[in-house]
Amino acid sequence: MDEILTGWLLDVYREETSLTLWLLDDDGQRRRLTHPFPAAFYAAGPANQLRALWRWLSEQEIQVHLSRMERKDVFQGIVTVLAVEVVHAPQLDALFRRAVETYPDLTYYDGDISISLRYAARFGVFPLARCQVVVNAERVKTITALNTPWELEPAPVPLRILSIEPDRDPAQACPRHLVIRYDRIRYILPLEPARAFLISLRSTLERYDPDLILTDWGDTWLLPCLLKLSKEYNLPLPLNRAETQGVIEHQARTYFSYGQIVYKGSQVQLRGRMHIDRRNAMMWSDYGLEGVLEMARVTALPIQDAARLSPGTGISSMQFVTALRANILIPWHKHQAEQPKTALELIHTDMGGLVYQPTIGLHKDIGGIDFVSMYPGIMVRFNISPEVPRSKAGDLTPATGEPGKVPSMGIVPQTLAPLLEKRIAFKTALGNLHPKDCRREVYKARASAEKWLLVTCFGYLGYKNARFGAIESHEAVTAYGREALLRAKEAAEDLDFSILHMYVDGLWVQKPGCSTPEDFQALLAEVSERTSLPIALDGIYRWVVFLPSRVDERIPVPNRYFGVFQDGSIKVRGIEARRHDTPPFIAETQMKILAILAKAADADRLPDFLPEARQYIGQRLDELAKGRVPLAELLVSQRLSRELTEYSSPSPAARAVWQMQAEGKQIHPGQQVRFLYTRGEPGVHAWDGTESTDISMVDSNRYKTLLMRAVGTIIRPIEQHFEIMPQHSNYVLFPNQKAGPVKELGGQMPLATFLDLRGRLVQLH
């Protein structure tokens, strides 16, 4: 008899011939259902070879339906393909692999799409979707999503979450107990004796029956360790809810992405439950569980994958689902090369966003205005997608908003539009929420997850191996971006604003008398009108300092600044506190100084707060000199960028790794190395996996230099502005230069403002 269930879809994965899905129904039952469904791949090529493939397929044991049809290839247009519909989707992978081996010269499509994405595309469901399911004997007959991933506030899912964390970092020392938490219960479970430990953990798993196991170092240490113990003592642990499959383990690997070496630790995924390792989850510190769940919802990737996804996987998955739904072929191997260009065309198109040099020094009442998600916005607004024809770079007519003869939205904007809309909705909602509203954190996390997808999308457009990437589209996006920024500049100048800095999608503008959000409204409207892109006021700074290059004080560098908004919040970019390798002690000192200065109601009062800042600096120097700073606060954390043998002169990080290797500990490129600067040779002390060191070994002079440099970044420009003699001689950053004070002239609107060759601010009246 048919049964109608409503509930939340927790997870889907493949079994031998059908798909297993887990539904959390409204009665609180966790239901394991199976759903047989077909899936297809396609082949194109010479007719005789396709006929041979047809014959070969009909002789295989795996049940298929074969047909000839016309489908759209994004790069080739309409192509005739042999459609191979595999009756049981889980068998597609094996059949596809064998077909490719037997007929390697054909062009294949849709061959390597994961079953969960196929399922999502076919039935319109996604992780944590509210679903109505008609089942018969635990087999799904129909499944319908009752909501979409684009709802801002879906009904909360009553997930049972069990948190397990060891008492210490297993890389440093062997943990002695685990901290177990669920609902309002928290207890400590000693790891020894192992048998008692296993029995206790098993009873917790059975009693609480969690949906999600949240761990620290679960992928790399805890779960592998539990599996080993359970085998050793012959005590099965119900880590999986389903007994039909084992736990899924993936090996660690190192890869190169976005100019950086990335290390991904091993992974352990569960069946029937989900496991997320906070230490191995992407962006956990940025958006947490809420962001991971949002990532899963919008990308349709299973939660355990969404938590660990690499940059680009999320956005590719979304494009795959769009393509599957729109019957657009997904090339298995892309053969699309860049179109030939002349040298001059290349010079004109191969550029990024416009990056200006800011006007160095302290400025008051600055409006920071930003285009909202500029690049994704451009892709959506101007329909930029590989299959959408574009005019030559020379005749680019941006901001007209006319997609020309293009009949419909391309696959890239089609995928992005709802995501962008949702992010803008969150941002708008955040602007209107009360600062203490409990929804703020959730909205922020979700908006942040979406931001990462949107950011990656632009990069993927220019990535030659991305299935829907085309460098011409990527270049078109930056071309529109440059045009939009220049139009914004012209609009600002027409309205008598002076421009202090411009950076790809943001402008810092100033006009005497403009200091409230209303004062900037006319400018925002004008920019929006001229570019047809949304632009918003990021905030009004009471004051902001743009910093010069570390190497040459005459040369301003982009995106290195700090400032305080009117609400007292601080924004910093490019300074020591933002760098990942800055020891916490130094980063904290720098931010605290800023917090002291942020108390000044306006820029003119800044000198009143310098004494307090100096007193604080003295106190921090004292702590350092007297060895009162905890060692963990002095840790430098750097990423090992290559194999040790590849270093010609070893960096401090490489020397720290040598020490760790001497202790028998392996570090791979892409992994973080934590160390202290110490006196004498080799000048560093590795933190993880070596014997601890005592405070007397710390090279306090080196830390003092680092501290004074970070302090100087903040204090010196302010002292210069007010022509105050420096109190701390140690923070002379540019020993070879004597730059004059940067002086701002008040009064009426100047005709022109610029820095002269000696770094003096000049205004012509």
Place this chain on the structure above:
Amino acid sequence: MGRTLPTASMLIQQEEQSFARFRRALRRSDQVALDDLFAAARQHLAAAQYAAHALPFEVLLLAMLLEEHKEVMRLRQQLDELPDASRNG
């Protein structure tokens, strides 16, 4: 990440390096002035990039000239602000 074309900032550096022999043969005082000119050109990296000129040195020269002219404008203004007596005397 690989890049196909050098950025404006890389181009300035290349041009500056290509004049290393010229710079070496200058008097120390002239070297300082030359360095100032290159620093001046660096104020306009974004414009130089956007210009996408096939001959980057022409853009550099123009950027240097621009800064020089600003200096002239500034000096002229200072001169205009001087009392007439001191100007003649």
